[in-house]
Amino acid sequence: MRIGFIGLGNMGAAMAxxxxxxxxxxxxxxxxxxxxxxxVGQGATLAATPAEAxxxxxxxxxxxxxxxxxxxxxxxxxLLSAQPDFVHVSHSTVSVKLADRLAAAHAGHGSGFVxxxxxxxxxxxxxxxxxxxxxxxxxxxxxARPLFGDIGQRSFEIGDTPSQANxxxxxxxxxxxxxxxxxxxxxxxxxxxxxxxAKLLEVLTGTLFGAPIYTTYGGLLVTExxxxxxxxxxxxxKDMNLAAEAAGDARVPMxxxxxxxxxxxxxxxxxxxxxxxLGIAKLxxxxxxxxx
Ligand code: NAP
Numbered sequence: 001m002r003i004g005f006i007g008l009g010n011m012g013a014a015m016a017x018x019x020x021x022x023x024x025x026x027x028x029x030x031x032x033x034x035x036x037x038x039x040v041g042q043g044a045t046l047a048a049t050p051a052e053a054x055x056x057x058x059x060x061x062x063x064x065x066x067x068x069x070x071x072x073x074x075x076x077x078x079l080l081s082a083q084p085d086f087v088h089v090s091h092s093t094v095s096v097k098l099a100d101r102l103a104a105a106h107a108g109h110g111s112g113f114v115x116x117x118x119x120x121x122x123x124x125x126x127x128x129x130x131x132x133x134x135x136x137x138x139x140x141x142x143x144a145r146p147l148f149g150d151i152g153q154r155s156f157e158i159g160d161t162p163s164q165a166n167x168x169x170x171x172x173x174x175x176x177x178x179x180x181x182x183x184x185x186x187x188x189x190x191x192x193x194x195x196x197x198a199k200l201l202e203v204l205t206g207t208l209f210g211a212p213i214y215t216t217y218g219g220l221l222v223t224e225x226x227x228x229x230x231x232x233x234x235x236x237x238k239d240m241n242l243a244a245e246a247a248g249d250a251r252v253p254m255x256x257x258x259x260x261x262x263x264x265x266x267x268x269x270x271x272x273x274x275x276x277x278l279g280i281a282k283l284x285x286x287x288x289x290x291x292x
Contacts, residue, residue: 003057003147005026008064010125013038014126014266015130017043018151019060024150027052027053029049039218047076053112055083060147063092064235066094068092069090073088076182090102090112093169094166096167097163099257115162118131118152129153131153133158135162136160136162150279172241176217179262181259221281226279232274233268235278237264241261243257263280265281
């Protein structure tokens with residue numbers, strides 16, 4: 001299939017590589033075109049504009065945030081200026097409002113739109129082990145569906161309102177952040193009592209907490225893998241802000257969200273933009289007088 005892929009960051013480059021490996025004809029666009037060099041060497045082609053990348057059956061976007069996705073979609077030579085015979089599959093973690101706006105814009109343009117945010121870090125993207133949460137009209141989903149198996153281990157279809165997939169993704173990221181905070185606090189307690197945090201994790205994950213979220217993030221906390229960032233703290237903060245915006249609009253109180261959002265804000269202030277979002281653990285440990 002001829003596929004466009006836009007956004008070759010930590011996640012997108014790995015996803016585009018897997019689509020290429022699966023035998024698709026992949027056309028790339030990235031703001032910094034040099035990031036496409038490697039994939040072009042492996043057989044992909046480089047488009048001069050997002051609209052050119054959309055001369056395909058399906059065009060995937062995996063961009064940092066609302067601003068990036070807006071620029072690529074609505075900007076001059078953006079996706080919505082392309083011929084309409086394509087389906088836009090949006091994997092970025094963006095706002096519910098932008099997903100609604102894109103769904104309406106694509107409907108007006110005559111192109112298809114699927115929101116398909118993903119769970120999984122760059123290593124999972126590289127191994128085609130992402131979880132994909134997809135929503136959109138059946139006619140658009142039918143084109144996107146066969147591609148999900150090339151980039152992920154499982155996909156979930158939520159319904160025909162694209163932004164509901166974004167709401168699920170934001171809910172999930174809020175849960176991940178709260179697990180990181182609670183794990184870090186538990187590790188601080190254990191370490192203050194002379195218990196190795198690896199031992200604590202071994203017991204937790206071997207008993208009641210054997211879920212991937214505890215094994216993956218617990219393992220990263222044990223090895224203190226704060227840099228280089230697989231998922232940078234400013235992107236995590238963007239997600240907590242988007243979750244807070246959605247909660248505000250729906251008048252849903254989320255006190256734990258408020259707490260972890262402040263933790264992440266403080267982490268970015270203290271540590272800079274290059275730390276992984278699991279860097280909030282450093283605050284819990286410093287507050288407990290632990291010099292890790
Ligand atoms: P990243 O490494 O920071 O890559 C961001 C991408 O967005 C790059 O291609 C960047 O282009 C592009 N971009 C940023 N601002 C832009 C703009 N104004 N106009 C055009 N392009 C722009 O981010 P990532 O870690 O791959 O994450 C991508 C998305 O996936 C985010 O929404 C994130 O929340 C979500 N996500 C990430 C993870 C993870 O663990 N990393 C997991 C699940 C979901 P340049 O190369 O030119 O800068």
